[in-house]
Amino acid sequence: MATLHTKNAARAMMAPAVIVLLIWMIVPLAMTLYFSTLNYTLYNPFSTPFVGFENYSYFLNDPTFLAALANTLVLVLGVLAITVGGGILIALLLDQDFYGVNIVRLLVIAPFFVMPTVAALVWKNMMMNPVYGVIGQFLQALGIAPIDWMTDVPLLSIVIIVAWQWLPFATLILLTALQSLSMDQKEAAEMDGAGALSIFWYITLPHMSRAITVVILIQTIFLLSIYAEILVTTQGGPGSQSTNITYLVAQQATSYGDIGAASAGGIVAVILANIVAIFLVRLIGKNLDA
């Protein structure tokens, strides 16, 4: 009943929610924009002179900025590669019928329920610690020198930790997609002479493309803003080897007390995120059309 009357009624009823949402988003954004033009530090919060774009040029010219940008990309792409690739493999495995498959499915989902800080601390102290971590012990048992993960390969360590947390999400979404593939199609392909690999490549993978797109889009949004895992493990170090944009922005405020630079960094991050979003939607968004 899409009459003029019902449309107007719908608008009137949606208005409060839309207005609240707008305020919710616009007010912080406007304040951030405003702060980013002030010389506003926590050391002297009562004098906040207008400085124009100075905070932006300071943030963008910080040598750490380019490193953080590169780290952010490595982090996002690395985690996406592991979770999508691994998710497809695990989903294929869990789609099989074997004894205890329900319990295994539950176990695979479990990491998703662990808080990011807890997961990162467990990985740092119990898995990756070179002396008493599980991985170190295992390598030592094999006669290989243990790796000091957080110092030697800090970015890789964070990629592994974050991928571990997001693998269940990817697996779950991809598994549901896989289960909705009709048996008939697989059988038809089998009769048409397609082997297991061909069926995967020509039938299963295209069928999952929409789910893969959803996984990539949703994860990218969250992966751009990783913070807690870095804070409790490497704190962006050594140097700036594991600093991403989010961490760099937070550092401006928490370490240097520079609210102006942090706000400018925040705006830069918003712009970057939008560039990524536009890029992604252009690249893979067509998969979402019916």
Next chain:
Amino acid sequence: MGQIHLEKVRKAFGDVVIIPELDLQIEDGEFVVFVGPSGCGKSTLLRLIAGLEDVTGGKIVIDGKDATELPPAKRGLAMVFQSYALYPHMSVRKNIAFPLKMAGMDKAEIDKRVDYAAKTLNLDNYIDRRPAQLSGGQRQRVAIGRAIVREPEAFLFDEPLSNLDAALRVGMRLEISELHQRLKTTMVYVTHDQVEAMTMADKIVVLRAGNIEQVGSPLELYTAPRNTFVAGFIGSPKMNLIGGAEAGKFNAATMGIRPEHVRLSTSEGAWKGTVKVSEHLGSDTFLHVESPVHDEPLTVRAGGEFPVHSGDVVYLTPEPDKVHRFDANGLAIR
């Protein structure tokens, strides 16, 4: 060649036996229809032949070679699924080309065969569309096209017309029959619709609960059903099966008479009855008549228009040479 022999084929899912031992010969070039009520194991039998299910026992011999252990693709059979099972993300062209591509055929030959198939099936205008952009009948044709390009030894159809509307079904029925005339390839066709079976088959296999009740040409099944099940299943409307005293007069436990073999009169006849419902189709009139000889209404056909209405009294006389007689086990007495 397209000769399929089933020898003592059995199929059970776990403890549930779907097909107890079954023998069947399908000869080269035949159009064989498996017909039977829903759930009787028709699809299962077809899938056994296709190789999509493993037999529990027995042998499947295709063209003289034991194919029991062969994977589906190696049996030289093509199947058209009830759901069509088209690949939704591929164009019509790619769908039809898929089996050829999997066979590693070169591009020029693939294009030639696909174009030819598309033309014969009137699909040339839709060749670049996706399945979702096609009507039911067109999808059906794509599924058939995908089967014929492979030039298989035999075609397997699993209720291919059941998702189409009535008018389209009649059209596709003809098209499939014509295709068989032209290709002369063996076709095995599953349906629960006895009209499809009667109109298309060279040989009908009537199945009930995994057992073969009778094998024969449509006319054989019509004129000489082997038992009451086949008698009731083949023919439309159903044969009247009457037990009790009336059957006793014919020295049988059950007598059967088809609606078209009962003479109708408003004045005299063997059985008196009252019309309950009359269906006027123009070309025929079907009467459902309540009569003391049977506790269910008898169905009677009158050619053309027969002017009676609910509540009228009519007299029925079975044509004596068209009466079917069955013994206490339901088997025909010859």
